[in-house]
Amino acid sequence: MAAVTFDPTPAPPEAATDDHLLAAWLAEQAGRRLLEVRSEGLEGRALKDAGDQAAHELLMRLLAEHRPGDAVLSEEGKDDKARLQADRVWIVDPLDGTREFSEPPRDDWAVHVALWQRGAGDGSTGDGDLVAAAVGQAALGETFHTGAPPVVPPSTSEAPRIAVSRSRPPEFVHGLATELDAQLVAMGSAGAKVISVARDVTDAYVHAGGQYEWDSAAPVAVARAAGLFTSRVDGSPLRYNQDDVYLPDLVVCRPELADRILAWIAEHGV
Numbered sequence: 128m129a130a131v132t133f134d135p136t137p138a139p140p141e142a143a144t145d146d147h148l149l150a151a152w153l154a155e156q157a158g159r160r161l162l163e164v165r166s167e168g169l170e171g172r173a174l175k176d177a178g179d180q181a182a183h184e185l186l187m188r189l190l191a192e193h194r195p196g197d198a199v200l201s202e203e204g205k206d207d208k209a210r211l212q213a214d215r216v217w218i219v220d221p222l223d224g225t226r227e228f229s230e231p232p233r234d235d236w237a238v239h240v241a242l243w244q245r246g247a248g249d250g251s252t253g254d255g256d257l258v259a260a261a262v263g264q265a266a267l268g269e270t271f272h273t274g275a276p277p278v279v280p281p282s283t284s285e286a287p288r289i290a291v292s293r294s295r296p297p298e299f300v301h302g303l304a305t306e307l308d309a310q311l312v313a314m315g316s317a318g319a320k321v322i323s324v325a326r327d328v329t330d331a332y333v334h335a336g337g338q339y340e341w342d343s344a345a346p347v348a349v350a351r352a353a354g355l356f357t358s359r360v361d362g363s364p365l366r367y368n369q370d371d372v373y374l375p376d377l378v379v380c381r382p383e384l385a386d387r388i389l390a391w392i393a394e395h396g397v
């Protein structure tokens with residue numbers, strides 16, 4: 128298989144002990160692998176499947192090599208519930224925005240690599256919390272990570288811009304947009320949408336109606352490190368490494384928008 132011939136660039140020596148740098152390196156390697164898959168002439172379903180599979184296999188191989196003692200939860204793998212007893216769990220989405228990946232030259236797809244650690248956090252997120260993460264956007268040539276979090280510039284837009292799913296935008300966002308006098312910006316990939324807030328392409332990302340832990344773990348950890356607001360749509364904390372990995376909704380935004388967004392959702396529902 129082509130995955131065996133793929134040659135990762137060597138991990139930086141610091142990644143042996145620094146989880147932020149390891150996450151960034153992993154996301155970058157999987158992104159390079161995905162660009163390679165995208166150049167092989169496949170289309171549609173075949174391209175989606177090849178991308179999901181190649182990025183998953185590479186991440187599993189590299190995690191086993193560099194962090195052999197840690198558990199892994201991957202969108203493309205079997206959920207081994209031993210992770211519920213583990214102290215460290217990598218939560219990965221090898222290819223988020225699979226649909227957009229299969230529509231070159233779109234760049235709204237990403238590799239998500241996050242680390243959940245037992246005992247981390249203030250207790251509000253359960254037994255632990257996210258401690259390191261990277262969102263790789265290979266088609267942009269960038270990897271956003273918690274080791275050097277993005278610096279969010281002041282908003283360049285007078286009216287707030289709300290990122291929403293391109294294929295499954297929740298119905299309620301239209302009412303919210305009217306209330307905030309906001310524009311909706313349709314985009315693929317949860318990671319690309321969260322990072323669009325950090326990059327001042329948008330000011331908020333709101334989703335409801337379905338998603339899983341791997342869709343938001345890495346982007347949310349990077350967003351928090353960048354000083355952005357993150358929560359469920361009811362304002363409660365996003366909790367990871369749960370028994371049920373369904374995590375259907377979230378809000379990520381500039382801190383100054385959080386109160387208005389949550390208040391509108393509390394009043395009108397999703």
Ligand SMILES: Nc1ncnc2c1ncn2[C@@H]1O[C@H](COP(=O)(O)O)[C@@H](OP(=O)(O)O)[C@H]1O
Binds near residue numbers: 222291314317
């Ligand atoms: N209603 C829903 N139910 C389940 N998963 C959903 C969903 N809406 C979005 N997602 C998942 O969230 C990710 C971002 O979606 P979108 O691009 O529409 O914003 C996608 O991940 P994958 O591409 O990894 O499958 C998609 O599958």
Ligand SMILES: [Mg+2]
Binds near residue numbers: 202222223342
């Ligand atoms: Mg996903």
